[in-house]
Amino acid sequence: MQERRTDPDPLDELLDHLTRSTPLSRGEAHRVVLDVLAFYDETTEEWVRRRHRELQAKGLTNPAIFARISEELPHRAVAPPRLSLRQLRRLVYG
Template sequence: MITQESARKRAGILRSGPVAPQYLRVLERRTSHDDLIDHLVRSTALQRGEAARVVLDVLAFFDETTEEFVRRRHRELQAGGGVNTEIFERIAAELPYRAVAPPELSLRQLRRIVYG
């Protein structure tokens, strides 16, 4: 098992401070992405630490489960002033475009994910 400290060092990111929770699962399961990080450094204005952070952000985004995605989007849309009727319809419309689309979920199933 990879420790938080060794994972941070291997990824070339922050040298101190806690790792954000959304990255822990990615750091524990993924191997080094040095080739991708090197490519980003060469092809963009990003420094190595910034490129590593971008890679972790993308991996964490795509590592999100359907339930986590539904809860996160509900919070975001609700914080933006959306009402549940519109929020659940929008989430239902977004789900098929995820990297790995889940089976079609009814609006009731989406509400149950959020509210239990």
């Protein structure tokens, strides 16, 4: 009988850590990791547009929104290049 070879999940080390350090089961930890990865999978453009909508819904004005987005961008998991306020506006309005 030939042994089936399966490639290890690239997340195995992280999943092992999470199941050791939290009360999450392996399945729960896997779902959480996939959800976090999906959250950070947004492009800069998608993130800026989504963040603009969120802040606009809170009643902030565009000058305040673009200043805040400009401050928040460098703190994303993979920081994009610094964007000017004009570039931010163009991402939202084209």
